[in-house]
Amino acid sequence: MTATVIDGKAFAAGLRDQIAAHVARLKQDHDVTPGLAVILVGDDPASDVYVSHKHKATVAVGMESFEYRLPADTTEAALFELIDKLNADPAVHGILCQFPVPDHLDERRTVARIDPGKDVDGLSVTNAGLLSTGGPALVSCTPLGCLMLLRDQIGDMTGKNAVVIGRSNLFGKPMAQLLLQANCTVTIAHSRTQNIEALCRGADILVAAVGRAEMVQGDWVKPGAVVIDVGITRVAHPEKEGKTKLLGDVHFQSAADVAGAITPVPGGVGPMTIACLLANTVTACCRAHGLDAPEGLTA
Numbered sequence: 001m002t003a004t005v006i007d008g009k010a011f012a013a014g015l016r017d018q019i020a021a022h023v024a025r026l027k028q029d030h031d032v033t034p035g036l037a038v039i040l041v042g043d044d045p046a047s048d049v050y051v052s053h054k055h056k057a058t059v060a061v062g063m064e065s066f067e068y069r070l071p072a073d074t075t076e077a078a079l080f081e082l083i084d085k086l087n088a089d090p091a092v093h094g095i096l097c098q099f100p101v102p103d104h105l106d107e108r109r110t111v112a113r114i115d116p117g118k119d120v121d122g123l124s125v126t127n128a129g130l131l132s133t134g135g136p137a138l139v140s141c142t143p144l145g146c147l148m149l150l151r152d153q154i155g156d157m158t159g160k161n162a163v164v165i166g167r168s169n170l171f172g173k174p175m176a177q178l179l180l181q182a183n184c185t186v187t188i189a190h191s192r193t194q195n196i197e198a199l200c201r202g203a204d205i206l207v208a209a210v211g212r213a214e215m216v217q218g219d220w221v222k223p224g225a226v227v228i229d230v231g232i233t234r235v236a237h238p239e240k241e242g243k244t245k246l247l248g249d250v251h252f253q254s255a256a257d258v259a260g261a262i263t264p265v266p267g268g269v270g271p272m273t274i275a276c277l278l279a280n281t282v283t284a285c286c287r288a289h290g291l292d293a294p295e296g297l298t299a
């Protein structure tokens with residue numbers, strides 16, 4: 001292996017320390033405590049774990065955490081009633097509905113109900129529009145986390161060829177916008193892209209977010225490239241009976257032999273998601289009180 005392994009867990013811990021310091025200052029200087037409300041509808045086991053982690057992380061940096069666990073048969077009307085209440089609550093600066101939601105609910109309509117100033121997932125049309133036009137958006141947490149890791153690793157990204165595999169609203173599209181803002185030449189690849197291997201081999205920055213375990217092989221990677229793996233697929237452990245393990249979208253061993261730097265799974269991008277959610281809540285709180293968002297927490 002020749003690549004530097006990017007330690008997202010350590011980076012996220014440092015970011016949470018910075019956030020805790022900002023939260024303490026907001027309390028001391030402005031008598032304001034940032035508050036985050038997380039809504040979970042249903043009983044998806046992975047979502048249950050993520051929501052618990054979000055609660056613990058929120059409390060650990062000194063913010064207020066409001067957690068709402070609703071039954072799987074919650075109607076859209078009941079969900080919207082809760083969102084309306086949170087939109088109007090001055091103690092709540094960030095609102096997030098954990099995805100996926102049960103089939104009878106619609107993610108797009110749910111996000112649209114959240115006040116864009118409190119949309120700490122950065123998924124609303126308003127925040128997507130602000131991001132693509134260079135305005136003061138709240139940016140989707142995982143791409144924001146990837147940008148922070150890339151900045152730390154590369155510094156100035158001007159003129160780099162960046163390929164993002166995946167075109168979701170939650171990740172691929174905002175990631176591409178952030179890389180464009182950082183002066184990269186950006187290509188979004190997806191399931192219909194032709195000759196994707198050759199395209200990836202031209203990338204100085206390769207970001208994989210397709211949800212297909214180990215799709216990106218070492219011979220797709222340009223020597224020295226920075227590889228960011230956003231995939232998380234849980235599979236049966238090959239050696240430990242009854243246990244599972246996580247795989248990324250990148251075949252780690254072969255890619256690490258070629259890349260200059262690479263994020264592992266787990267411990268790469270994943271921990272940045274929750275740290276950036278806290279960062280977005282501080283940003284939303286500052287903006288709600290007419291204060292500048294702290295440097296280092298935004299795109």
Ligand SMILES: Nc1nc2c(c(=O)[nH]1)N[C@@H](CN(C=O)c1ccc(C(=O)N[C@@H](CCC(=O)O)C(=O)O)cc1)CN2
Pocket residue numbers: 050096097098099100121141142232246265266267268269270271272273274
């Ligand atoms: N409303 C949202 N829903 C979902 C989002 C989101 O950003 N907003 N993202 C994912 C889930 N997610 C946070 O919500 C999340 C995923 C992964 C991790 C993480 O730390 N992963 C670890 C491994 C954890 C494990 O062992 O399972 C890692 O990669 O190291 C944190 C948060 C979908 N829903």
